[in-house]
Amino acid sequence: MRLNQLLPCLLLLTFHPALLLADERLSFNRDIRPILSDHCFACHGFDAKKRQADLRLDTAAGAEADLGGYQAIVPGNPQESAVWQRISTDGDDVMPPEDFHKPLSENQKNILRAWISQGAPYEAHWSFVAPVKPDVPPSTEGNPIDAFLRQRLSEEGLQPNPLADRPTLIRRLTLDLTGLPPTPEEIDAFVANDSETAYEELVDDLQSRVTYGEHMARYWLDLARYADTHGLHLDNERSMWPYRDWVVRAFNQNLRFDDFTRWQLAGDLLESPTRDQLIASGFNRCNVTTSEGGSINDEWVFRYAVDRTATAVEVWMGLTAGCAVCHDHKFDPLSTKEFYSLYAFFHSAADPAMDGNIAETPPILRLIDESDEAKMAALRRQAADIDQQIEQRLRSLDYVDPALLDPQPVAESIEEIWFEDGFPEGANVESSGGPPLQLIAPENGAVYSGKLALRRKADAQIAQDFFAKGAKLRVPDSGKFFAYCYLDPEDPPQAIMIQFHTNAWKNRAVWGDQEKINFGKPDTTEKVHMGDLPATGQWVRLEMEAKQLGLDAGTEVSGFAFTQFSGTITWDHFGVAYQVDKAKDPAWSWQVFVEQGVATIGKRLPDALRRQLQGRNYDQWTVEETEQVRKLWLSEIYAGTQSVLAPFKASKQALEQEISAIEKASPVTFVMADLKKPRDSFVMLRGAYDNPGEQVQRGVPAFLPELPGKSDGSPLNRLDLANWLLRPDHPLTARVTVNRFWQQFFGNGLVLTSADFGSQGQPPSHPELLDWLATQFIADGWDTKQLVRRIVTSHAYRQSSELTPEQLARDPDNRLLARSPRLRLDAEVLRDQALFVSGLLVPAVGGPGVKPYQPPNIWEPVGFGNSNTRYYKQDSGSALYRRSLYTFLKRTAPPPFMSSFDAPNREQSCSLRGRTNTPMQALQLMNDIQHVEAARAFASRIILAGGKTAKQRIEWAWRVVTARQATEPEVGIALAALRQHQSRFEQDANRAAELAQYGESSPDPDIAPEQLAAYTMLANLLLNLDEAVTKN
Known part of the structure; x- marks a missing residue:
């Protein structure tokens, strides 16, 4: 039997010594349900499919039903009850059967017999009945919480402990409300405050700090996974x-x-x-x-x-x-x-x-802050102004459809220039390999036409200039690309290439030794070999068919690159040549465009309009639909407007890119829908x-x-x-919630099984107190700070944690709360405390998770090759010293320090952390880099702020860590340890220097390494005291 299953029986025997007497009234929920739930309900409970012998023991009707001349329970008559007959026999008829592996104890059998004798009264499960606010027992001390607790203690013949001393109280309360220890100044102020409300004032102060929310959030994040x-x-x-x-x-x-x-x-x-x-x-x-x-x-x-x-x-x-x-x-x-x-x-x-x-x-x-929202609004206004300017130009356009002219115009040869004097407007120009691009004027070198040309020099490596993510350029029908290049006769390249970007860099033409440039697969459109290098010392026109490069008519080119291997080359006058018959070209004739259908306009049509027009000829469009499509054609397709509108579109695109950049840089969070x-x-x-x-x-x-x-x-x-x-x-809701808050401060809830208020869970140790807290919580408007304040201002919370022999004998698990619990601090609090007393803690609030020190090779063994969390990349600087709440948590490899101290991996909801005690924990507290560095930084504080003598420094440091004054024997032990370390490091300067440099933070240069190392060992000792890692 598991310990948590055995506890109800132990508690019954401990708290109810007269339980088995004939005149002792038994409670079904308190005394009987735990026995039946643990030993009987699996086969005789609610689950009809698993029910044996068609017998239910979870309801009175089922237990008293006629089973063919007999009943499982005959109220008031154990001898006639089949339950008593089966649990009191032996051999094959005994219940539970031997293969169930949960035999009833003699005490449990006697409890069941007594209950049947008393009439076998059933009760609804306590947690499934709405709480009714009970009267607060009369009491002259403490708050209502204490009245309920003292009533039970009195029944059990126990007395509550006296209040803890003030240093203990402020440390306990500050750790519980903020997850950080108090400072010596705060301790002094609280001890010196003789006001009757000094403690309540301290509670209010701690609850007003941002560290309160950080600490309280941690418990909820366990639940939220x-x-x-x-x-x-x-x-x-x-x-x-x-x-x-x-x-x-x-x-x-x-x-x-x-x-x-x-x-x-x-x-x-x-x-x-x-x-x-x-x-x-x-x-x-x-x-x-x-x-x-x-x-x-x-x-x-x-x-x-x-x-x-x-x-x-x-x-x-x-x-x-x-x-x-x-x-x-x-x-x-x-x-x-x-x-x-x-x-x-x-x-x-x-x-x-x-x-x-x-x-x-x-x-x-997407969480865009107010300043960025204002900036984006201004950018959108500018974009709207550009839209209006485009509208004005379209309205002033005197368009005549060439298809309707008589005679119709003859075909024209057109050269569309993509590069001359610079890249397309709005283009994002980049360079890779070799020196950056250089636009030269005629006086500085050869220029084919215009004012500027592009010159690049490379030393046996690939060099290129390109634009991408800029204005879209469209491949026309029968398009032929051309470019003029000038190869330096004194320094000719070994290979040159022009690349085109659509969805990727997949279309290329190369001249010269194509093996020199490793882009693309030879003999495919990824790398079409166009022949030898052009002549040097003169401008040469290069031509390449768009189809030859795998670029069909209508393809949008979003980037191109001039590439070379070695040498010096100048590029100029690059573009595409084509023949256009305006009377038959949908880019010139509205009539031809609509006759061909809207497919040529593709995704530019709004989705709703495209669906609206699908399957309908243009002569079936409404006037409004026709106007919408025509407007889009004039602005996006009609060749006569593209050069005029290009600067406006480029400017608008730049604004949209700026808006997009702000959005992408803004934090994102998952939401429900x-x-x-x-x-x-x-x-x-x-x-x-x-x-x-x-x-x-x-x-x-x-x-x-x-x-x-x-x-x-x-x-x-x-x-x-x-x-x-x-x-x-x-x-349930209010009961479960107040029980968790209670658990947070006392280590265990009034209901020990905080995640199970059902039949298998433990009954509350103080049911009336639980119901009073739950109903008062609702009456207070679900005020969590008020609930927390009520708990921590109770005498039960403020009392000493000293354990008396009587308490150990009568209430070893402290379920009656005659004393305050003494608990090991949680993982996050241990780390944060070390950083806080060392002075390293960075109090920044919020933001993405940070990656502090972690042993090597923790993520990689569980990482996949293409995972972005395969390798742990440690942060540096302030990120190393943030509160543990902000430590990046990878579920399949959580921070090992946290795991060692029972922090969950958050794969599922966690209502109560375990509290283990292992050698690994001690080893980590003594040797983990974060803790050793914290000890070294704390050592600097001890030397600089603790006083002039070693004794003064030890007393100061002891108080920083434990909040109390060290005793003379404690000071003597610490002083002896310090002197031993000083002697050791004076004889081993290298070890001292190594320890003094531990971690990324810089040691104080004015402190000798030998002294700093010795005090580091003292600081490490103090941070590992039992008092330091527990809450009294």
């Missing part, structure tokens, strides 16, 4: 950190927990949602995702919806809903059909089944994604308050689900 990568297969980076930062803001702004719930479950469904509400909806997008080849979309849509359902139920209802994916829940009254009714709320999410291994898997929200047409949802038989059974509608379990349908007949949605969770009569 937040991480910085997708989690499966390549486990690539995802842009999710704005959600993490929103959680920090929400706690700092004390966002009401009901709104905190609505925004996360359904922020996208609120009317005109704000940016923060949309960011909050990213809670539903924190689940692990994949894009592995061969994955089946339907399977992953199913898995994501199951994860979101199980997570929401665990986080807000504290139930193990995932147990009902394949079959009815074995222990709780949650059927598979009810699970899939909840699942239906999440099944229509609009995110794709495959995440694409990209950082911005839609739906996303639903498909416009919801998916049908079904019971998936045996939990198989491809085995649908009965269709289900969105709904909630029958054992919980009803969620009625909408009056307008529209389907229920996630917002309805969120509002249902927040109903005052909902039995």
